[in-house]
Amino acid sequence: MTPWALLIAAVAGAIVGDGFSFWLGHNYRRQILRGWPLNRFPWLVDRSAQLIRRYGVASVFLARFTAVVRAFVPLLVMKMSTGHFYVANILSALVWAPMHVFPGVLVGWAIAFGTHSPALSLAALGVLVLGWIAWSMIKRKTASIVDCPTAPEPGHDVRSAAEAPPRPPCRSSS
Secondary structure, three states: OHHHHHHHHHHHHHHHHHHHHHHHHHHHHHHHHHHOOOHHHHHHHHHHHHHHHHHHHHHHHHHHOOOOOHOOHHHHOOOOOHHHHHHHHHHHHHHHHHHHHHHHHHHHHHHHHHHHHHHHHHHHHHHHHHHHHHHHHHHHHHHHHOOOOOOOOOOOHHHHHHHHOOOOOOOOOO
């Protein structure tokens, strides 16, 4: 598979995957949140809802780069317009996919060409460093919500996690 075909597949898969989750949220949200496994981990849904309340449309973009909540944010953005969701979804996929595809491609090329292409090796290293810096910045931006120690409250209703009144933001330890 060519690197460009891989990139196109990664972008398309990211857009379709979050788009399907968004559609599921609009049509089957209550049933999904009541069912397994989400009913066993309400605090994960709550953290995703916190991210949505805090960042709004940007939460769709930020969630793409944040482990665990990335699966829940498109499902929970009920009050977001379809247009706003897809703008954030497409933009985040266009950033996310190259960050995940091209570092591996460049490292593979550098290994394949070995000493014949020191410039390619430097380019691969540069892309890896830039990707790591971007990933670190996004992770730091969302860490206060994602890493916030939120325990499920007694009687916590998972179905209303996204509509719950905002809690005071957690303080980051950094």
